[in-house]
Amino acid sequence: MRLPGRGVNTTIKEVYQDNLSMQLSSYFPSDILKPYVRVYNIVESRDGMENSILPDTSLVMAFRYKGSVNYGSREEEQSRLPVSVITGIRESVRLLQYAPDTANLLVIFSATGAAAFFKVPLHELAGTSLPLDTLLPDALVRETEEQLAAAADHVQRIAIVERLLCTLLQAPGQDALVLHAVRAITAARGIVKIKALAGNLHISQDAFEKRFRRLAGVSPKQFASIVRFRNVVAQVPQSASLTDVALNAGYFDQAHFIRDFRAFTGLAPQEFFKSVNFW
CATH class of the missing domain: 2.60.120.10 (Jelly Rolls)
Structure with missing residues (x-):
């Protein structure tokens, strides 16, 4: 090498x-x-x-x-x-x-x-x-x-x-199943049902979650939640409406969107984007 x-x-x-x-x-x-x-x-x-x-x-x-x-x-x-x-x-x-x-x-x-x-x-x-x-x-x-x-x-x-x-570098190869799951979750912007994803991959949900956590660092559900949150943050500068951002991220309830956003950041969306330097 x-x-x-x-x-x-x-x-x-x-x-x-x-x-x-x-x-x-x-x-x-x-x-x-x-x-x-x-x-x-x-x-x-x-x-x-x-x-x-x-x-x-x-x-x-x-x-x-x-x-x-x-x-x-x-x-x-x-x-x-x-x-x-x-x-x-x-x-x-x-x-x-x-x-x-x-x-x-x-x-x-x-x-x-x-x-x-x-x-x-x-x-x-x-x-x-x-x-x-x-x-x-x-x-x-x-x-x-x-x-x-x-x-x-x-x-x-x-x-x-x-x-x-x-x-x-210990393992030149990567787990194809987990890589496929990561790509599927990312392509869906985090809006995905984990049980259905495991079924599409022909693996039990329990086995899938254990395999995913070991290699990706969090559960598939947590991974999807972070992907969804990052997608929300990426949309905000291009959108004049937080309501539109929430709808695009799959939220049908504004209160649910604000609650999830606050769980990630400690702040409501409008307060966060006005007061925080982030990357």
Whole structure:
């Protein structure tokens, strides 16, 4: 296996966003890691910022190579994130506070991609942020941290992380049934009956849910709820009416829509979109 970063181009595309508080550079993975990694994001804060991280269907591995980041929810006291951390899928917004001159490299896995690198069933990581050395050898984590801190630019940092991932890659294949289910749920914008989906896949609902949770990190129902929520959030900037957004997301009751949205964010939709910086 030829490792990325050794004579090959590690980036397919770079996207750069810049505002007063944050710089975001996004890189696509090299071919060998495309099935498992959705994107690499490098987030830099010059003056410090607070950001709300929305629930998503991807586990995230993060490396902070300078500065500090605190995290929590609106109801929690803020805690310091470790230098290297693995974060499972959450069903609520998480607040991050970046200190000035802080930078993080985020590995955002595909929906089932993280299972190829870690032996632990991924649902055991749901709702948690753990130091990476709880899952990987401490020496390997420390070496990666030191290399990232010393790297001259983002391309070098991506190459360092890709070499780490290639070292960790355990299962080059993926579960075709679970991948099919993920695609079906995503295509349906989360509006799907799990029992019917399991029947279409010719597997019992119980067996399907256990298999899905182990590889995707949450149950099919939770996954579908997050997909539905993300679809709602994506529609809002293009729509003048939250009622239309709710109808498009399959809600026939405005109160049900607001209740679900509040469960994810802690706020009613109008309050959330007026007052929160998020991604």
